[in-house]
Amino acid sequence: MTASVPTLIEFFVLAVATVASGLGVIIFRSAVHSALSLILTLLFVALFYLQLGAMFIAVVQVLIYAGAIMVLFLFVVTMLASENTGDVTEVDRRPWQRGIAATLGFILIGALSYLLFTGTAIESAAPTSGANGLSQNVAKLGNTQTFGMALFHGFSFPFEITSLLIIVALLGAMVLGRRTLTRDGQH
Amino acid sequence: MYNGIPISWYLLISAILFTIGVIGVLVRRNPLTIFMSIELMLNAVNLSFITFSSYLNSVDGQMFVFLVLTVAAAEVVVGLAIIVSIFRTRRNINVDDMNILRG
Numbered sequence: 001m002t003a004s005v006p007t008l009i010e011f012f013v014l015a016v017a018t019v020a021s022g023l024g025v026i027i028f029r030s031a032v033h034s035a036l037s038l039i040l041t042l043l044f045v046a047l048f049y050l051q052l053g054a055m056f057i058a059v060v061q062v063l064i065y066a067g068a069i070m071v072l073f074l075f076v077v078t079m080l081a082s083e084n085t086g087d088v089t090e091v092d093r094r095p096w097q098r099g100i101a102a103t104l105g106f107i108l109i110g111a112l113s114y115l116l117f118t119g120t121a122i123e124s125a126a127p128t129s130g131a132n133g134l135s136q137n138v139a140k141l142g143n144t145q146t147f148g149m150a151l152f153h154g155f156s157f158p159f160e161i162t163s164l165l166i167i168v169a170l171l172g173a174m175v176l177g178r179r180t181l182t183r184d185g186q187h
Numbered sequence: 188m189y190n191g192i193p194i195s196w197y198l199l200i201s202a203i204l205f206t207i208g209v210i211g212v213l214v215r216r217n218p219l220t221i222f223m224s225i226e227l228m229l230n231a232v233n234l235s236f237i238t239f240s241s242y243l244n245s246v247d248g249q250m251f252v253f254l255v256l257t258v259a260a261a262e263v264v265v266g267l268a269i270i271v272s273i274f275r276t277r278r279n280i281n282v283d284d285m286n287i288l289r290g
Binding site: 002003004007008011015018019022023025026031034035038041042045048049051052053054056057060061064065068069072073076077079080094097098100101102104105108109112113116117127133134135137146147150151154155158162165166168169170172173176177179 | 189190191192195196197198199200202203204205206207208209210211213214215217219220222223224226227230233234237238240241242243244245246247249250252253254256257258259260261262263264265267268269270271272274275280283
């Protein structure tokens with residue numbers, strides 16, 4: 001099966017945009033610019049999800065990630081920047097770290113792409129076939145219903161554990177975020 | 188059905204994003220930017236999960252992405268609360284200065 005030309009063009013445009021905005025996250029000096037670049041990256045990744053047929057996950061990505069999580073980020077960035085003198089200071093006291101980090105990064109990307117283009121396990125993995133496959137279920141039930149059926153049948157225990165995790169995170173954030181007042185009103 | 192683009196191309200994009208995230212964590216000194224780099228790495232892994240889900244014609248990859256999203260949200264909430272409380276006590280959030288566990 002070969003990809004159609006519009007799909008290929010879509011892929012390359014998205015690939016360049018995603019990598020460029022991802023680089024923006026670590027290149028921009030200001031934390032606000034990094035956050036905006038990260039929002040762009042998340043939206044491009046959501047478009048990748050759409051291209052791969054994961055509609056529900058793409059919408060969740062835009063709502064939760066690019067929406068809720070990044071708003072929280074920008075909230076903290078602006079809060080710290082307004083209390084601090086101007087922007088958050090970034091003084092580099094260990095400049096030699098940059099060279100080491102770049103070297104390690106090149107080794108990592110080299111090893112990963114070597115594995116990708118020489119490994120045989122990926123291409124020989126067998127798709128789920130027959131009536132239980134994803135595309136058959138999507139054709140029968142629709143994307144969101146397929147997702148919901150799988151979530152509440154096969155993955156109900158991880159789903160319940162998730163609720164516990166969220167409660168713990170909520171309590172943790174409240175404990176960390178509170179200001180303890182002493183008797184004379186100082187904090 | 189899977190759209191026919193070789194699976195290694197998607198995985199290469201995922202690998203590039205992951206490496207950008209790793210370099211960001213190693214290079215940047217601002218904990219907020221380090222957090223953003225971690226989000227970048229999580230997204231790179233999510234992208235390969237979705238790729239495999241589509242390629243293997245199985246819904247399991249999408250489940251994992253959903254759970255990773257939840258964990259990422261919880262992690263960001265706690266992490267940002269820690270950063271804010273460090274900033275309150277030290278008025279400075281350069282990671283080079285954070286060398287004690289005591290408040």
